[in-house]
Amino acid sequence: MKVNGKHYRSLWWVESRGELEIIDQRWLPHDFRIEALTTMQDYADAIVEMRVRGAPLIGATAAYGMALAMAQDPSDANMDKSWDFLDRTRPTAINLRWALNRCREALRPVAEGNRADVALKLAHEIADEDVDICHxxxxxxxxxxxxxxxxxxxxxxxxxxxxxxxxxxxxxxxxxxxxxxxxxxxxxxxxxxxxxxxxxxxxxxxxxxxxxxxxxxxxxxxxxxxxxxxxxxxxxxxxxxxxxxxxxxxxxxxxxxxxxxxxxxxxxxxxxxxxxxxxxxxxxxxxxxxxxxxxxxxxxxxxxxxxxxxxxxxxxxxxxxxxxxxxxxxxxxxxxxxxxxxxxxxxxxxxxxxxxxxxxxxxxxxx
Ligand SMILES: CSC[C@@H](O)[C@@H](O)C(=O)COP(=O)(O)O
Incomplete structure (x- = not known):
């Protein structure tokens, strides 16, 4: 949707830096602040503190969190640890667990060397699908x-x-x-x-x-x-x-x-x-x-x-x-x-x- 005439999604991937950017919703409607999420802790904090909020957006954010986890360490152990870490952030909106499960199920059979790419593609897919669904x-x-x-x-x-x-x-x-x-x-x-x-x-x-x-x-x-x-x-x-x-x-x-x-x-x-x-x-x-x-x-x-x-x-x-x-x-x-x-x-x-x-x-x- 538009903010001051410019189209925004509520999150987007910055290819050149390999980072997710979000609108930090804690300051709206008074201040429009954009923030990059660069660590797993950033992702968890963004969800817990409601910088990103709303069930579908929490799910899409978590999917990008899994993509970061796979870029850092694509092992099964890290995949499960990251699933737990993100799942613990907020308990009620089921989209969070839905997105985490979808990522884990898709990534499990993938060779470790390919997991980062597949996870990022999947996060993009989940975000794009959400736009179509909401439309x-x-x-x-x-x-x-x-x-x-x-x-x-x-x-x-x-x-x-x-x-x-x-x-x-x-x-x-x-x-x-x-x-x-x-x-x-x-x-x-x-x-x-x-x-x-x-x-x-x-x-x-x-x-x-x-x-x-x-x-x-x-x-x-x-x-x-x-x-x-x-x-x-x-x-x-x-x-x-x-x-x-x-x-x-x-x-x-x-x-x-x-x-x-x-x-x-x-x-x-x-x-x-x-x-x-x-x-x-x-x-x-x-x-x-x-x-x-x-x-x-x-x-x-x-x-x-x-x-x-x-x-x-x-x-x-x-x-x-x-x-x-x-x-x-x-x-x-x-x-x-x-x-x-x-x-x-x-x-x-x-x-x-x-x-x-x-x-x-x-x-x-x-x-
Ligand atoms: C399309 S969002 C639907 C719900 O997530 C929304 O109504 C809501 O209750 C959001 O709660 P929040 O605590 O702000 O994340």
């Missing part, structure tokens, strides 16, 4: 938005609420939840997006920055506003992303998503989840019982970062001295609250049958 998600989501627009008086915007940042910054390009918005807007459908702030990390500010760069009308709202807006008929549909979707269609996403789904259900507002197939965990059925929820540092809750009056990025304390914070980073929305799943192969019901019909080969393997 297709956008096409299928566009059809849904078009249907809603057709029932409205000409010129009235389709009002979409979204939570967190499932935008191009969270993927390699396009985003998942935002891809239908970009494509609908480009197709001339009037839109208005309600952007949840998404405390504590305020990923909504990233979404606002993205939508603003694309010219899409939107308002940045506090997380607690969604229910009120839905009660007053001001939301036509909700589209969110996901970090892990179970084989029966339970959806794990950024903390607060579940509350939005409850409010949508109570008010008859369609609640859609956009996801690339690598986000489906075919080994898990019951998301509430089985998905590990990342507990992050309480500092993210007790403190908040923003621009101060001097225009400098600074951090201030919100809670009283000594208050303990709690910071579960994700929650699970049971499939009964999900109207549909927007995937690269089409839209399906959030049920085992719905997912199996779109991805029969995966459903079969997982039994």
């Amino acid at each position: 297709s998600i956008g096409q299928h989501g566009l059809a849904l938005i078009r249907e809603i627009a057709a029932k409205k008086p000409v010129g009235e915007p389709v009002r979409i609420l979204t939570h967190c940042n499932a935008g191009w910054l969270a993927t390699v390009d396009w985003g998942t939840a935002t891809s239908p918005m970009y494509q609908a807007f480009d197709a001339g459908i009037p839109l208005h997006v309600w952007v949840d702030e998404t405390r504590p990390r305020n990923q909504g500010a990233l979404t606002s920055w993205e939508l603003g760069s694309h010219g899409i009308p939107h308002k940045y709202i506090v997380d607690n506003a969604g229910g009120h807006l839905m009660q007053h008929g001001l939301v036509d549909l909700v589209i969110v992303g996901t970090d892990r979707t179970t084989r029966r269609g339970d959806v794990c996403n950024k903390i607060g998503t579940y509350l939005k789904a409850l409010a949508a259900h109570d008010n008859g507002v369609p609640f859609y989840v956009a996801l690339p197939s690598p986000t489906i965990d075919w080994t898990v059925d019951d998301g509430v019982a089985e998905i590990p929820i990342e507990e992050r540092d309480a500092f993210e809750v007790t403190h908040v970062q923003g621009l101060n009056a001097d225009g400098k990025i600074s951090t201030v304390q919100v809670s009283p001295n000594g208050t303990q914070g709690g910071n579960p980073a994700f929650d699970v929305t049971p499939n009964r609250l999900v109207t549909g799943l927007i995937t690269e192969r089409g839209v399906c019901a959030a049920t085992p049958e719905g997912l199996a019909a779109l991805f029969p080969e995966m459903a079969k393997v997982s039994g």
Whole structure:
């Protein structure tokens, strides 16, 4: 997507230096900083500290991490050690393990001398595939938005609420939840997006920055506003992303998503989840019982970062001295609250049958 008129992906390979560059998302939307990842520790830190974030982007970054590991030492022992090292960075988004497994399975039969090249090619492949997948998600989501627009008086915007940042910054390009918005807007459908702030990390500010760069009308709202807006008929549909979707269609996403789904259900507002197939965990059925929820540092809750009056990025304390914070980073929305799943192969019901019909080969393997 474009930043000041220039096209960026959220990560890219610099051939001349043999390095991966990323956008350090900790400073957005106030400062656009690019950073090179040159050591395995850099890769792990980038994921843990959320310089790169969002399930698909974490997966693509990990694939490049495996490529670096193979360039340093292509042995089986180092491959397994690097798999563990990167897998430990964040527990909830399944795309991380999906990418690591895909790399390890592809590299195992390759002669050590060829592993570095094959691993880098695979990382490029995973990144490119993500772009294509997200574009297709956008096409299928566009059809849904078009249907809603057709029932409205000409010129009235389709009002979409979204939570967190499932935008191009969270993927390699396009985003998942935002891809239908970009494509609908480009197709001339009037839109208005309600952007949840998404405390504590305020990923909504990233979404606002993205939508603003694309010219899409939107308002940045506090997380607690969604229910009120839905009660007053001001939301036509909700589209969110996901970090892990179970084989029966339970959806794990950024903390607060579940509350939005409850409010949508109570008010008859369609609640859609956009996801690339690598986000489906075919080994898990019951998301509430089985998905590990990342507990992050309480500092993210007790403190908040923003621009101060001097225009400098600074951090201030919100809670009283000594208050303990709690910071579960994700929650699970049971499939009964999900109207549909927007995937690269089409839209399906959030049920085992719905997912199996779109991805029969995966459903079969997982039994
Ligand atoms: C296309 S991204 C989908 C999800 O990864 C996104 O909604 C989300 O919850 C991101 O969480 P984050 O903690 O910012 O990595």
